[in-house]
Amino acid sequence: MRDKAITLNDIAKKLNVSTVTVSKALRNHPDISITTTKEIKKIAEDLGYTPNIMARNLSARKSNTIGVVVPKIAHFFFGSIIENIYDVAFANNYEIILMVSEEKAEREKKHIQTLMAMKVDGIIISITQETKDLEIFETVRKRGVPIVFIDRVPEIKNVNTVLINDKLGAFKAIEHAIKIGYRKIGHFAGYTDINIGRNRMNGFKEAMNKYNIEINPDWIIEGGFGENYGYESFMRLYKANNLPDLIFTVSYPVALGVYMAASEVGLKIPNDIDVICFGNAKVQKFLSPPLSCVDQPTEIIALEAMNILLENIEKRDEGFTPINKVIDTELILRGTCIGEEN
C-alpha cells in the first residue's frame, strides 16, 4: 500500500486555511502571523510533508539545482573535483545533478539537453576528449543558462573557464627531466584536439626547444586519456624496439597503462624506462615506484568554478562578463624521473 504524498492542500484543509497561506507559512513569509506559521509547520511536520520539487520549480522557474557534467567518474581527478563541488553546493543550498559522459560526445550532448530541460540554474562541465560539435554550447548560451567550463574546455570565446596552467606545468616537468640528464623523451599526448592535450604538448615542445633537444616524432603518440591508451602506446614502441628513456604522459591513468605494460614485458621503472605524468592521485606515492607528477589542485578548481557560477546565477539578468581563471600547478617528485639516485 502506497501513501499518497501530502500536499499543501492537505495541510490547508486540516487548518481551514488556504493553500497559499500554508505555502507562505512554510517559507516564513511575513504575510503570515507567527502563531499561524507555527501551527502550520507543526502539522506539516506531523504529516510528513515534503514539497513537490517539480511543482515548485515549475512555478518558481528556478530549481536551485546545478548540473555537473564530467567525462569520467571513477577517476581521482574528477572524483575529487566533484566532491568539492558538492561541498560548496550543499553549503549554498543547491542540489547537484551529476552526469557522466563516459568520454562520449553524443552522450554529453544529451546530458546537457536533459539538464536544460530540468531547468538547472547553472552548469559546470568538463568536456569529453572527442567533443567537436560546439553548437550545443551555443544553445546553452542562448537559453541564458550560466555555465562554467573546467579543465577541459572547448574553443569558444566569451565563456567562463577555470583552467590549470597546463603548458607551464608540462614545461616544468620536461625542464626538470632535461636538467637531470634526459634527452630521449617521449610524450603520450592524449588528444591534442582538446586544450589540455594541446597545451601540455606545447609545454613539452617549448621545454625541448629551449634546450635544443630534438623531438623524435615516433615518440609522440596521441590517442586518449585512459589506461588502455598508455598500455597500447607503450607496447607499440616496445615492439618497434624504439623506446625513449623517459615518457611524459598526459594523464595519470595513461601512466598507469605504461606501468602495466612495462611490468608485463619485464622492464623496470625507472631504470629501464622512466615515467612522469600530468595529474595527481592519492595513490601515486604507493605505486612501485612512486610516480612523480604535475599536481592539479582540485579543491581550488572546484571552488573557483562554483564561485563564478553562483555569481553568474545571481546576476543572471545583468550583463555578462566572462571570467577566466588559470590555476598554477606544482611539480611533485617521488620515485620516478629523479635521475642519478637510482
Add this chain to the structure above:
Amino acid sequence: MRDKAITLNDIAKKLNVSTVTVSKALRNHPDISITTTKEIKKIAEDLGYTPNIMARNLSARKSNTIGVVVPKIAHFFFGSIIENIYDVAFANNYEIILMVSEEKAEREKKHIQTLMAMKVDGIIISITQETKDLEIFETVRKRGVPIVFIDRVPEIKNVNTVLINDKLGAFKAIEHAIKIGYRKIGHFAGYTDINIGRNRMNGFKEAMNKYNIEINPDWIIEGGFGENYGYESFMRLYKANNLPDLIFTVSYPVALGVYMAASEVGLKIPNDIDVICFGNAKVQKFLSPPLSCVDQPTEIIALEAMNILLENIEKRDEGFTPINKVIDTELILRGTCIGEEN
C-alpha cells in the same frame, strides 16, 4: 539577452493546432497523422524545443529518474559502481541523480528527502558508516518509493539488498593468511555497527577460531573506512610497539593508510609488516608492493541492483517481495600476504 524557452504552445501556434496535438506528435502518439507529426517535429527542431521536464513529470507523475546515494565518490569502489549504474540507466532511458553523503548521516537523510521531493522513481543507496536513525527508510517505504540497498545496508527487514558475501570473503583471506603461516593477525575493522564491518569482522573471527588462533584484542581496531583511520590505527600500534605480523583491513583506503604510515616509519611491507585488504581497485597492482585483496565485483552489484529496482518500478502497484542477492568474492593475491616467497 536571454531567450524565453520554447514551449509546446509556441509550436502549436505556428501550426494552428492544439498544444495537445503537439505533445502527442512529439511522443509519436498514434492519434496524430504521420504528416502532421513530421511537420510538428520539424518546427520543434527548428525552434530548438526542449521539453520542460518539471512540467512533464508533474503532469505524468513519473520522473524517469533514479536517485543514487553513496557515502563517497572519490573512491574506486563507489566510482565504479556508479559508472555501471549509469550505463544501465542510460540504456533504459533513465536519468540518474547522484547524491554524496560524505559519510554523514544527516546529509544522507536530507538527500533522501530531496530525492523523494524530486519524485524519483526509485533509489539505490549505500548508507554511511554512521547511519543509525532508520526512520527515513520507513518513510521511503510508506511513500512506496522502490529502494535497493547495496553493499552497506541498514538493519531493516523486508527490503531489497544486493550484498557481497563479506563474511566469507574475510574468512577466505584470513584462512589463506593462516595457511601461509601467519598467527599474529590484526584487523582494522572500520565500523562494526554496519553490516560490512560486522560481517568482515565475523569472517575474520571465524577463520581465527577455526584454526584455534587466539585473537589479540589490541590488534582489533575500529574507527572508519578511510585512509586516515588506517594511518592512525597503524601509528597507535606502532607507538605502543605492539604490531601484529599481518593486518587485515576492512577497506582498500584503510590499507593505503597503513602503507603511508609504514613507509613513514620505515617499515617495509610485506617483510616487516604485511597487509591484505577487503576491496579491489585498479591501482592496487601498482602499489609497492602490489596489494592483495578480496575482490568485490562492482559491475555485478550495479547490474543486480538496477535490475531489481527497474523490476520494482514496473510492478510498483502489485505486491512487493523483497529480493536479497549475495554476490561472491574472490581472493586476489599479489605482492602482499603471500608468505615464503619474500
Add this chain to the structure above:
DNA sequence: ATAACTAAAGTAAACCTTAAAGTAATGTTT
C-alpha cells in the same frame, strides 16, 4: 468620525505538460 494605513489572510492565474474524454468526418458492416 473618517480617511489612511497595516496585518493577515484569501482568490485567481500561471508555470508546462499530459491524461481522459469529447467531436466531427469519414469508412465499414450487416
Add this chain to the structure above:
DNA sequence: AAACATTACTTTAAGGTTTACTTTAGTTAT
C-alpha cells in the same frame, strides 16, 4: 440505412506550487 469503428484532432482538467493582486478587519492619524 442504421449502427458501429476509425482517424485525427480538440477541449477540459489536473498535477502542486508560487506570484501578483484583492479582501477583510483592525489600528492609527487627523
